[in-house]
Amino acid sequence: MQIEYIGAFQIFLGVLARFWPVWLAMAIVLAASFNFRKNLGLYGQLYDSGVGIAGLFICFFWLFTAIFATQVAPFDPLSQIPVMKDALPGAVEPASGLTYLFGGDKLARDVFSRMVYGSQIVLIIAPAATMFAVMVGITLGLPAGYYGGRIDSVLSFLANLVLAFPVILLFYLLVTPGIMDTPIPYALAGLFFLFPIIFFSVLFYTRFKDRPDRIYLLLGITLLFGGWIYAGLVFNADPFGIVSIEPNQLNIFVAVVFASSPGVFRIVRGLTMDIKTRDYVAAAQTRGETPWYIMLWEILPNARGPLIVDACLRIGYTTILLGTLGYFGLGLAPESPDWGTAIKDASRLLRSFIHPALPPTIALMSFVLGLNLLADALREQSMKD
Amino acid sequence: MLSFILRRLGTIALTMLCLTLVVFFLINLDPNLKKLAISQTEMRSTTEQLESWLQRNGYRQNFFVRYGQWLGVMPKQPNIDPATGQAVPRFSFCNEPSVPQFSGVLQGDFGCSTKFKTTVASKLFPALGATGILMFWVMVTMVPIALLVGIFAGMREGSRTDRTLSVASIATTATPEYVSGVIFTVIFASWLGWFNGSAASATSQGITFYNFTLPVMTMAIYGIGYIARMTRASMVEVMTQQYIRTARLKGLSFGNVVVKHALRNALIAPFTVIMLQFPWLLTGVVIVEVMFRYQGFGFTLFEAAGNNDIDLLLGCSLVSVFIVLITQLISDIGYAYLNPRIRVQ
Numbered sequence: 001m002q003i004e005y006i007g008a009f010q011i012f013l014g015v016l017a018r019f020w021p022v023w024l025a026m027a028i029v030l031a032a033s034f035n036f037r038k039n040l041g042l043y044g045q046l047y048d049s050g051v052g053i054a055g056l057f058i059c060f061f062w063l064f065t066a067i068f069a070t071q072v073a074p075f076d077p078l079s080q081i082p083v084m085k086d087a088l089p090g091a092v093e094p095a096s097g098l099t100y101l102f103g104g105d106k107l108a109r110d111v112f113s114r115m116v117y118g119s120q121i122v123l124i125i126a127p128a129a130t131m132f133a134v135m136v137g138i139t140l141g142l143p144a145g146y147y148g149g150r151i152d153s154v155l156s157f158l159a160n161l162v163l164a165f166p167v168i169l170l171f172y173l174l175v176t177p178g179i180m181d182t183p184i185p186y187a188l189a190g191l192f193f194l195f196p197i198i199f200f201s202v203l204f205y206t207r208f209k210d211r212p213d214r215i216y217l218l219l220g221i222t223l224l225f226g227g228w229i230y231a232g233l234v235f236n237a238d239p240f241g242i243v244s245i246e247p248n249q250l251n252i253f254v255a256v257v258f259a260s261s262p263g264v265f266r267i268v269r270g271l272t273m274d275i276k277t278r279d280y281v282a283a284a285q286t287r288g289e290t291p292w293y294i295m296l297w298e299i300l301p302n303a304r305g306p307l308i309v310d311a312c313l314r315i316g317y318t319t320i321l322l323g324t325l326g327y328f329g330l331g332l333a334p335e336s337p338d339w340g341t342a343i344k345d346a347s348r349l350l351r352s353f354i355h356p357a358l359p360p361t362i363a364l365m366s367f368v369l370g371l372n373l374l375a376d377a378l379r380e381q382s383m384k385d
Numbered sequence: 386m387l388s389f390i391l392r393r394l395g396t397i398a399l400t401m402l403c404l405t406l407v408v409f410f411l412i413n414l415d416p417n418l419k420k421l422a423i424s425q426t427e428m429r430s431t432t433e434q435l436e437s438w439l440q441r442n443g444y445r446q447n448f449f450v451r452y453g454q455w456l457g458v459m460p461k462q463p464n465i466d467p468a469t470g471q472a473v474p475r476f477s478f479c480n481e482p483s484v485p486q487f488s489g490v491l492q493g494d495f496g497c498s499t500k501f502k503t504t505v506a507s508k509l510f511p512a513l514g515a516t517g518i519l520m521f522w523v524m525v526t527m528v529p530i531a532l533l534v535g536i537f538a539g540m541r542e543g544s545r546t547d548r549t550l551s552v553a554s555i556a557t558t559a560t561p562e563y564v565s566g567v568i569f570t571v572i573f574a575s576w577l578g579w580f581n582g583s584a585a586s587a588t589s590q591g592i593t594f595y596n597f598t599l600p601v602m603t604m605a606i607y608g609i610g611y612i613a614r615m616t617r618a619s620m621v622e623v624m625t626q627q628y629i630r631t632a633r634l635k636g637l638s639f640g641n642v643v644v645k646h647a648l649r650n651a652l653i654a655p656f657t658v659i660m661l662q663f664p665w666l667l668t669g670v671v672i673v674e675v676m677f678r679y680q681g682f683g684f685t686l687f688e689a690a691g692n693n694d695i696d697l698l699l700g701c702s703l704v705s706v707f708i709v710l711i712t713q714l715i716s717d718i719g720y721a722y723l724n725p726r727i728r729v730q
Contacts, residue, residue: 051552069730097660127516134410144426146691157400160400161400161403161404163664164400164404164664164706164707164709164710164713165404165706165709166664166667166706166709167664167668168667168668168670168671168672168686169408169686169690169701169705172686172690172698173408173411173412174411176416176417178414178416178417178419178420179411179414179416181415181416182414182415182416184411196664198388241442316559320561322669323561323563323564324563324672327563327672328675328687340563343563343564343567344563346567347563347566347567347570350567350570350574350575351569351575354571354575357567357571358567358568358571361563361564361567364561365559365560365564368559368560368561369555369556369559371559372555372558374551376551378554
């Protein structure tokens, strides 16, 4: 059977047209935030610099692509249409009349749809894992920096221990199929996922412990909600069946949190040691506030600038780590459409076909670039204050 | 200073002990041992046969005893064949002592590679040499380019050159090796045909510009952006100092001020950054060597991990952890040496 091809310009138009929900959503969000940028604080200030707008543009693009993936992608990321094996970009699929905009890969799947669905995996795991790493880093870094002494020595030694591990070796040891038979990933997950619950409980308790009307409500919500997520993620026992995670994804998640939380810990510890010498901390100590109140409500809010910038960079770095995992075929399923796995599959066949390799590489690069630009703009803005 | 270095060396020894214990534990998890037994016996062995193989070859001894044997603080027992009563080596391609003796890492015996069918030492050290060559060329290209970019960008903060170079460095930090490697291969090997997309021939036929440019380029590009940004930040800070203004006001040319007054102080921070880049480069080494099929340390690590080669993987982790810790130490000492204001407590 003869396959028809469309020209380069039509491919370009076709790609633009496929992304219509993304353009629409971006237009609404960007225009609205641009108009009200004066009232939006730090986020609004991002619209004052070209770098910030570029970063926001790219990040929103991938965010909405992940949200609207089912509308944007013309094909299922896993379905194979044998006639389209190694099809060049712009090949028209005979049965449905839809186009393989970026061609087909060696298993006759649509490269464009796989790229779009790949964004979903990356945009769920990378920010979530970063958030957990930040929680772990904050909860351990604050006391280490504030108390110093033995707590600091022990925690810093542990953090340096993890940081001395080359990342790639850590992943080879922690993200293997064999380790899923052992309780190690679940034990680590159980440990790490405890930190957000502890963090929020202490946060609310220290602030509202003299106001019973608020404290019971907030603590109750934290424990119920946290416990629900915890049961779903760690024990895979969500009573409602909404929160669940594949064992191999849990494994990746744990490994990424494990690898990046010592970095956050070091930053938080350094900031805390700096901020605790300020006058307002001394004032709080004189008022007789508890140490945890001072850490969470006096020090942490004043350390937020560098932490937000770091979180932004860290999401980008986590995306690179996920790509590395995919590139070495660790953890993620071999047919998974994430960008790293796609790059691995395509790079083996670069001599014969180059078109399956380019979309995932450019996607990964642009997303990380967007986050880095965003971090750069945030840093500039927070320096102005 | 001497006591500082000694204390740091003590910490390093402790860290290495802890890390090797963790690595030893993770590599010797039961599923990994089962995989090793399956690959070393016939395909259709029963569970009992696998178990007896593990038992016979000493994999079922106490964990700490085995760690001690690997480290060389416990005597390694010879492998007695129950049928003949003779000592036979566990793997036919490695010599093993026939009497109990201390033979571990501390004595220089790294064990036996099941994947490459040779001793770990004879595989690991040539591979390290090959990687050393790669790293040398990466450093030779990366460091001068990164420093130049950083200095030019930081010389006049906010200028057009600064903006362009800063965005360019951000772009390279957003490009991990597996992305730039693919893009460079597509451009320079598939389209232009300038370079070879594989460095496999570098091991056998020697290094040429044709087969070595792409790996070096791919590895250098990721590091350039980061070092350049650090250099820029430090340069910007130095350029706002009082003594720079004094030098300008007494009539020195701008170029003279940059080269003679600013550079020396601006290069202290990048030095530590470059030293701390080594652990990051290690990941890059694995990716690049696998992608371009260069038989170095990264390739060995990849093969060892993929084939469950316990002793080789332990050797690789020992080497990489050692590199990370030693570079940290050198960067600390170098920082104190370069910057007299830092007094080591």
